[in-house]
Amino acid sequence: MTTSDDLAHDLDVEEVVLGLLGRIRDELRVDTVTVLLLDPYGLELVATASIGLEEEVAQGVRLPVGKGFAGRVASTRAPVQLSSVDRSSVLNPLLIKRGVRSILGVPMIAAGQLLGVLHVGSLTPRGFTADEVRLLQVAAEGVAIATRTRLSQLDRATTVALQRSLLPARHLAMTGLEVAARYVPGAREGVGGDWYDLFALPSGHVGVVIGDVAGHGLRAAVVMGRIRSALRAYALESNDPADVLYRLDRKIGVFEPGAMATAVYAVIEPDLSALRLSLAGHPPPILAVPGTPARVLDLAPDLPLGVRMHAPRRSTELPLCTGELMLFYTDGLIERRSQPLGESVNRLCDVIAAGSAEAVCAQVMAAMIGSDPAPDDVAVLAISRAEAD
Numbered sequence: 561m562t563t564s565d566d567l568a569h570d571l572d573v574e575e576v577v578l579g580l581l582g583r584i585r586d587e588l589r590v591d592t593v594t595v596l597l598l599d600p601y602g603l604e605l606v607a608t609a610s611i612g613l614e615e616e617v618a619q620g621v622r623l624p625v626g627k628g629f630a631g632r633v634a635s636t637r638a639p640v641q642l643s644s645v646d647r648s649s650v651l652n653p654l655l656i657k658r659g660v661r662s663i664l665g666v667p668m669i670a671a672g673q674l675l676g677v678l679h680v681g682s683l684t685p686r687g688f689t690a691d692e693v694r695l696l697q698v699a700a701e702g703v704a705i706a707t708r709t710r711l712s713q714l715d716r717a718t719t720v721a722l723q724r725s726l727l728p729a730r731h732l733a734m735t736g737l738e739v740a741a742r743y744v745p746g747a748r749e750g751v752g753g754d755w756y757d758l759f760a761l762p763s764g765h766v767g768v769v770i771g772d773v774a775g776h777g778l779r780a781a782v783v784m785g786r787i788r789s790a791l792r793a794y795a796l797e798s799n800d801p802a803d804v805l806y807r808l809d810r811k812i813g814v815f816e817p818g819a820m821a822t823a824v825y826a827v828i829e830p831d832l833s834a835l836r837l838s839l840a841g842h843p844p845p846i847l848a849v850p851g852t853p854a855r856v857l858d859l860a861p862d863l864p865l866g867v868r869m870h871a872p873r874r875s876t877e878l879p880l881c882t883g884e885l886m887l888f889y890t891d892g893l894i895e896r897r898s899q900p901l902g903e904s905v906n907r908l909c910d911v912i913a914a915g916s917a918e919a920v921c922a923q924v925m926a927a928m929i930g931s932d933p934a935p936d937d938v939a940v941l942a943i944s945r946a947e948a949d
Contacts, residue, residue, distance in 0.1 A: 576706045581611045584699045588692055590680040592660060595668070595703060596623065596630055597676035597711075600779065605630050605677055608707075612681070616654055623651055633665040633677045639693050640665050643685065655681065664688045666697050670704040675711075678703055736832045737766070738944045740917035742925055746776070746892060746936040753780035753821065754890045754937035755788055759795070764830030767795045770888040770941050771823030771842065783819045787812065787865070791825065801825040801838035802873040805865065809840070813869035820866040824888055828880065832945055836875045840865045843894070843905075846912055847878075848885040848920075854912040856905060885914045885944035892936035893928050904928075917942040 581593040592612030596605035605623045607616035626635040628651030633640045641664040642649050647656060655663070658681075665679030678700040688696075741756055753773025760766055769791060773784040787808065794807045805825055812819055824845060826837035837845070841864030848854040857878070863871045880886075894904035911927040912920055920942045929938065 577609050577703060577710070578611070580699060580703050580706065581609060584678075584680060584696065585611055588680055588688075588696065589682075591683045592658065592681040594679055594681075595676060595707070596621075596679070597668075597707065598625070598634065598674060605634060608676070613654060613658060616652070619654075621652060621654065627651060629663060630665060630677045630679060633667055633679070634674065637667045637669065637674060639667075639697065641688050641693070643687055645681075659683050661685045662687070664693065664696060666693070666700045668700045668704040668707065670701070670708040673708075675704050675707055736946055737828075738917040738946050740921040740942045742921050742938065742940040744925075744929070744934060744938045746934060746938075753784035754892065754939040755784050756888065756939045756941040757788060757792070758941070758943075759792060761795060761799070761827075763799060765799050766828040767792075768826040768828065768835075768888065768941070768943060769823060770890060770939055771821055771840075772890045772892075772937070772939075774820040783816055784821070786816065787819075787821055787823075791823075795825075795827075799827050799836075800875055801827050801836055802862075802875040805838050805840050805862075806870075806873045809865045809871065809873075810869050812866040816866065818866075820864050822864045822891075826888075832880055834877055834879050836877045838862065838873055838875045840873070841867075843889065843891055846887045846889075846909055848887070848912045848914040849881070850883045850914040854887075854909045854914075856909065880945050882945050883914050885912070885917060885920060885942060887912055887920065887924065888941040888943075889924075890937060890939045892934050892938040893924070893940060895936065914944070917944045920944075 577595065585593045592610065594610040594613050594616055595608050597608045599606055603625055605625060607621040610617050623630050625631045629640060629642060629649060643662050645655055645660050645663055660681035661683060662685055663679055663681045665677050668675045668678050678696065680696060739758060743754065743756070753775060756770040758766070758768055771787065773780045773787065790811050791804060791808050794804045798804050805823065822842035823840045824837060824842045826835050828835040839859055839861035841861050844857045844859045844861065846854050847857055859876055862873045894901060894908060896904060908924065908928060911923050921940055924940055
């Protein structure tokens, strides 16, 4: 049974998987072939594709790892076969209802990672030979590769869609402020948890935030979405950035255990005369004042979010004068393996000057990214106080 050519040339991975299942059924002369995938938490197996037991997929069958037939295959990572199927040996009642009498299952492993279980069943009692077990293991490798490819495609597509849906649809048109932003998914590390946000508050203040959730992929993006929404809610309750981040830190510690994020949250006064900001382990913004070189704001960061609940947090107040520009960014803009971090920051400061926020964003991306995609996510947010009419 060959599988690599199929995987290399067929663009529809779902069709590849179903095609492989059909060939497994024919070559092993079985009546059912089913794929159960491990859930993101590694606790359950979820029916995902099947020939002969399609109702497993339709009904969303879930089986615990370590219990029953399929759970035993997953926990031991070894083939398991049953010459007699009954309620004492399997947890899934659909196997009994369908009349499956004998069953063989093998783990699906790709790049050393357990993805799930592939099992075949026969409606007549039979044993499976050592050659048939090996054949199913080879087939499971092909199904695992195809499944991993499909999951990777879905993960990235879903993550990108989620990221884009959570970014501001349109920058607020606020008198006296000019805003521009960029967001680019990482080319090597994959889409992660970078985000920026800008929102008007009922008090007349303006909230500005940029942050980065540790990790990549859909989980990082989902956590980012929850953090973003929670920060907006806390911003309605307090105009003190340190207080907002303190509450957010507590929320992460309770409801997102294991998650970590860095962030800068700033609150601009209604008259635009000043802003207060607080740093949670994030690179400080860069300030450009007309007639002087741009500089990194000298602010001591507090701990990242999710590191220690109830950690003290500080807010710093700064004047925001006419013509000044402030650039917020995530570390994907400056971190390069080939260049020390300090040199990257100095280079970034050299290309920033007070002026049009849109022009600064364009200059920054041209100088720091150019034609080579950044390995990690990049988010940039520029805000300038415009000249009065």
